[in-house]
Amino acid sequence: ETGVTQSPTHLIKTRGQQVTLRCSSQSGHNTVSWYQQALGQGPQFIFQYYREEENGRGNFPPRFSGLQFPNYSSELNVNALELDDSALYLCASSYLAGGPNTQYFGPGTRLTVL
Amino acid sequence: AQTVTQSQPEMSVQEAETVTLSCTYDTSESDYYLFWYKQPPSRQMILVIRQEAYKQQNATENRFSVNFQKAAKSFSLKISDSQLGDAAMYFCAYRSARSSYKLIFGSGTRLLVRP
Numbered sequence: 001e002t003g004v005t006q007s008p009t010h011l012i013k014t015r016g017q018q019v020t021l022r023c024s025s026q027s028g029h030n031t032v033s034w035y036q037q038a039l040g041q042g043p044q045f046i047f048q049y050y051r052e053e054e055n056g057r058g059n060f061p062p063r064f065s066g067l068q069f070p071n072y073s074s075e076l077n078v079n080a081l082e083l084d085d086s087a088l089y090l091c092a093s094s095y096l097a098g099g100p101n102t103q104y105f106g107p108g109t110r111l112t113v114l
Numbered sequence: 115a116q117t118v119t120q121s122q123p124e125m126s127v128q129e130a131e132t133v134t135l136s137c138t139y140d141t142s143e144s145d146y147y148l149f150w151y152k153q154p155p156s157r158q159m160i161l162v163i164r165q166e167a168y169k170q171q172n173a174t175e176n177r178f179s180v181n182f183q184k185a186a187k188s189f190s191l192k193i194s195d196s197q198l199g200d201a202a203m204y205f206c207a208y209r210s211a212r213s214s215y216k217l218i219f220g221s222g223t224r225l226l227v228r229p
Contacts, residue, residue, distance in 0.1 A: 033215055042118075042205050042219030043159070056215035088157060092217075100147045100166060101209075103217060105159035 002027050004093050004106035012112045013081050021076045021109045023091030031055070031096045032074035033103055034066060037088040049074050050096050078111075086113045116141045118208050120220035127196045128228050134181075135191045135223045137206030145211035148182065148189045153222070154202040162204070165189065167211075193225075201227045 005024045013019050025032050031050045035043035045058035049068035063079040072093070078085055088110050092103035117140045127133035139148070150162040165173045165182050173180050177197075181190045193200055206220040 031215075033217070035217075042207075042221050043217070045216045045218070048215035050215075056213065058216065090159060092159075100164055102149070102161060102164060104161065105151075107156065107158040110157075 004091060004104055006089075006091050006106040006109050008109060009107070010110045010112075012114065014114050015081055015083060017081050018077065018079045019081060019111060021078075021089050021091075021111070023074045023076070023093075023106060025072045025074070025091075025093030026104055029093035029095050029104075030072055031094045031101070032068055032072065033092045033094070034074070034076045035090040035092065036060075037090055037108070039087070043090055046076070055096075081113045083113050086111060116143075116208055116210065116218050118206055118218050118220040120204075120206055120223050122223045123221075124224045124226065126226040126228060127193070127200075129196055129198060131196055132192060132194045133196055133225065135193075135204050135206075135225065137189045137191070137220055139187050139189065139206070139208050141187070141208065141210070143210055143212065147209045147211065148180075149207040149209070149217070150178070150180070150189075150191045151205045151207060151219075152200075152202045153205060159205070163191065196227050198227050198229060201225055 033048040034046040037043040047057040048055045052068045067075045088108045092105045094103045148165045177194045203222045207217045
């Protein structure tokens with residue numbers, strides 16, 4: 001069974017640029033959620049994708065957008081990067097059904113905005 | 115809105131001893147799920163244990179167990195026979211049964227294990 005993978009591991013961008021982060025879900029999972037974890041804090045929910053559509057969104061501006069592909073992998077896109085976007089971005093996959101829908105996390109992408 | 119509070123920024127335990135990490139949460143809902151995740155320096159969030167609110171029995175996974183007090187909205191994690199590999203950040207998380215997506219995390223507790 002393949003776990004959740006994310007790429008790239010690290011990324012450095014400058015303010016105003018755009019970035020795309022990628023996530024491959026665990027085999028058998030159909031849902032991908034994205035979280036932002038600032039240094040020293042707990043993760044904050046950005047959004048979730050299920051069946052290629054956004055299934056819920058946290059308190060993040062529209063410049064944070066995403067996609068889910070037929071193979072359930074996902075992308076997180078951030079436009080017009082700001083210094084405060086520097087964080088660890090975590091992807092989590094789950095199987096959407098009744099019950100706990102436990103989310104399993106990838107290793108994260110560390111984004112630094114200069 | 116639901117909130118999760120971890121009031122212990124850092125805890126320390128001697129190897130082979132037992133430690134308890136605290137977590138409280140605020141919700142008006144009766145059906146929900148609670149989780150403890152471990153985040154070592156490698157950054158990957160690893161599921162430690164989960165608890166369904168409708169279950170009265172406390173969850174146990176090997177050396178890890180929880181004390182779930184629904185009325186008090188408390189969900190503590192007990193680690194027995196602590197090992198050096200247990201050193202990490204520990205996050206408590208809540209998910210409403212009405213929402214399939216959003217995990218709400220606490221601010222975390224850093225666990226140090228002394229050899």
